[in-house]
Amino acid sequence: MEHLSIHDPPPPQPGGGPHPGGPQGPPPPPQAQQLPPQMFTTAAQLLDLTDKKLLLVLRDGRKLIGILRSWDQFANLVLQSTVERVFATVSNPKDPHPKGLYADQLHGIFLVRGENVLLLGEIDLDKDDDPPFGYEKAEFAVVKKLADEQKAAEKSKETRRIKKLATLGFEGENMGEILL
Amino acid sequence: MLFFSFFKTLIDHEVTVELKNDIQIRGTLKSVDQYLNIKLDDIHVVEEIKYPHLSSVKNVFIRGSVVRYVHLPAAAVDVPLLEDATRREAANQAGKGK
Numbered sequence A: 001m002e003h004l005s006i007h008d009p010p011p012p013q014p015g016g017g018p019h020p021g022g023p024q025g026p027p028p029p030p031q032a033q034q035l036p037p038q039m040f041t042t043a044a045q046l047l048d049l050t051d052k053k054l055l056l057v058l059r060d061g062r063k064l065i066g067i068l069r070s071w072d073q074f075a076n077l078v079l080q081s082t083v084e085r086v087f088a089t090v091s092n093p094k095d096p097h098p099k100g101l102y103a104d105q106l107h108g109i110f111l112v113r114g115e116n117v118l119l120l121g122e123i124d125l126d127k128d129d130d131p132p133f134g135y136e137k138a139e140f141a142v143v144k145k146l147a148d149e150q151k152a153a154e155k156s157k158e159t160r161r162i163k164k165l166a167t168l169g170f171e172g173e174n175m176g177e178i179l180l
Numbered sequence B: 001m002l003f004f005s006f007f008k009t010l011i012d013h014e015v016t017v018e019l020k021n022d023i024q025i026r027g028t029l030k031s032v033d034q035y036l037n038i039k040l041d042d043i044h045v046v047e048e049i050k051y052p053h054l055s056s057v058k059n060v061f062i063r064g065s066v067v068r069y070v071h072l073p074a075a076a077v078d079v080p081l082l083e084d085a086t087r088r089e090a091a092n093q094a095g096k097g098k
Helices: A042-049 A140-167 B002-009 B079-097
Strands: A053-058 A063-071 A077-092 A095-112 A117-123 A135-137 B014-019 B024-032 B038-045 B057-062 B067-071
Touching: A042 A063, A042 B057, A053 A077, A063 A095, A077 A140, A095 A140, B002 B024, B002 B079, B014 B038, B024 B057
Parallel strands: A095 A135
Antiparallel strands: A053 A063, A053 A117, A063 A077, A077 A095, A117 B057, B014 B024, B014 B067, B024 B038, B038 B057
16 A cells, blocks of 8 residues: 555646745645545545454355455455355254354465455454354365355356346346355 | 435444345444445344354445445435435436536
């Protein structure tokens, strides 16, 4: 991130350049700040989250947990100690409540392109050690396999739904791509 | 920019944001920017058991482009004023188009 702040002097004007307080007349009026307008809002939000442990949900449904170390005006993000967390449910015909499983896989440093970010949330470190309600930890390979199966099932269901809707003249807002 | 201003009037109210992937997140609206990115504080997910990944998250920054609906508190919306403002904005836009 460029270290722009409201106190920085404005960039020099092309052409003339600043007059060094010569006898030509009064000093030029103060110029409008050159900061892009989103600096004050989008970037300010990200600034609050820097060096915090975050949960990131990507457009393809992946959930990443990591420490935000750097970012830019497009919300491209650099995460440290990134962990991918997968969730799956195991349905048991005897039990009406499906059992939830989750697992983590360590990835390390991630640079995420901003357009792929769906949401990002700051993790409450007090609650971080507890497993998510109704879920328990399991082997990564097992959970990943289950999650992939569930995602594939969901996708084929969604594809059929969209096809049917298309025959009726409807167009979905996220045709083809489902987000979970 | 009208809806940007409108959302700014709702800051510190409790809203529910429904995303395009059907998750509904309820929380206090803390901030909104020109892209209608939304920051919510003290969040909880409406169907917690279905979406477990947000259980230990306290505040979220949601990209504006993934929001489907924002459920507003009816008491915080001055409907006649909003209608008036939208019409005025539409008239301005039409005027600029000529």
